[in-house]
Amino acid sequence: MPEGDTVLQTTERLRAALAGRTLTRFDLRVPRFATADLTGRTVLDAVPRGKHILVRFEGGLTLHSHLRMDGAWRVHAAGERWRGGPAHQIRAVLANARHTAVGYRLPVLELLRTRDEEKAVGHLGPDLLGPDWDPRRALRNLLADPDRPLGEALLDQRNLAGIGNIYKAELCFMARVTPWLPVGELPAPLATRLVTTAKQLLEANRDRPVRTTTTARTAPRGQGPRDRLWVHGRADRPCLRCGTPVRVADQGTRPTYWCPRCQSGPTG
Structure with missing residues (x-):
């Protein structure tokens, strides 16, 4: 299971590649959210919470993921070959005109209302790398x-x-x-x-x-x-x-x- 510093670094790469840009592709390859499509929406932010990653979109939606043992997010330049595993391990694709973020082997992946984020991460104690550290x-x-x-x-x-x-x-x-x-x-x-x-x-x-x-x-x-x-x-x-x-x-x-x-x- 990744440490909090690894999750922070991953989230910062996602933020740098996605935040403030409009999605040209949104693809979740999990049955529950396979029909969801946020193409055309702007990514507002990506924030870590302990070992969880929250990617927020305009319209009050958040993509919640957890890497657990071997999940990973890879960020590629537009047109660059994806590297991170075989295609059948891909669980999420978020793309804009400049970058593509690909989520591999993500055991936890869900789309929820931003106002409901606490249902996913509210059980966590103080975050060692977060603003709530106590x-x-x-x-x-x-x-x-x-x-x-x-x-x-x-x-x-x-x-x-x-x-x-x-x-x-x-x-x-x-x-x-x-x-x-x-x-x-x-x-x-x-x-x-x-x-x-x-x-x-x-x-x-x-x-x-x-x-x-x-x-x-x-x-x-x-x-x-x-x-x-x-x-x-x-x-x-x-x-x-x-x-x-x-x-x-x-x-x-x-x-x-x-x-x-x-x-x-x-x-x-």
Whole structure:
């Protein structure tokens, strides 16, 4: 599942290509909305909300999409060959005189009234990259179920919106606790710092082409291009902090990574 910074970058590409321009083609290849046609309408904006994307059109309509595990939006210049997957994976085509945006493998795609957007995204917690960010509320949400494993709580978009599996593992490593630690066992200063760090990480990566959580200040000497993340994707490779092999185990339906020496708490 994409992280909030990836969704933000995707939305910004859609906004740059579509906003303020009139649609010359509108094609939704999902049964429920296959007959919808907004050709001739102007795209007003494209905005991210957590991991959701909202494309707004004149006339009070919004196209809501969610990328989940492998969905993608690709933007092409007019006349350029589309690249993103075979034709049968295309779920949406939005085009104007200059650009074409093509949505591939979108598991969530719906056309709704703009006034009803909250029905699609109103359940989300504060958005780490959004104007509604509220660290106090995010912290309260995160700690609401003290027995819940930290990793699960971080991934729950109802608590705070924008954290995916990568940031989950990285945040737990930076907090020096395992993803299976009950959130109620986090000392109050550490819980507060965790929320602050989450915001800092996503902000730092919002414009980066390659996500990085290690920094010149915190990473060990000898860091290479493969060492942009502390633990995620590093199973059996040395921990960048202590050299112990990083471990991996499933947490729910997703793999999670941790260092058995640097991180304290129960393990999967």
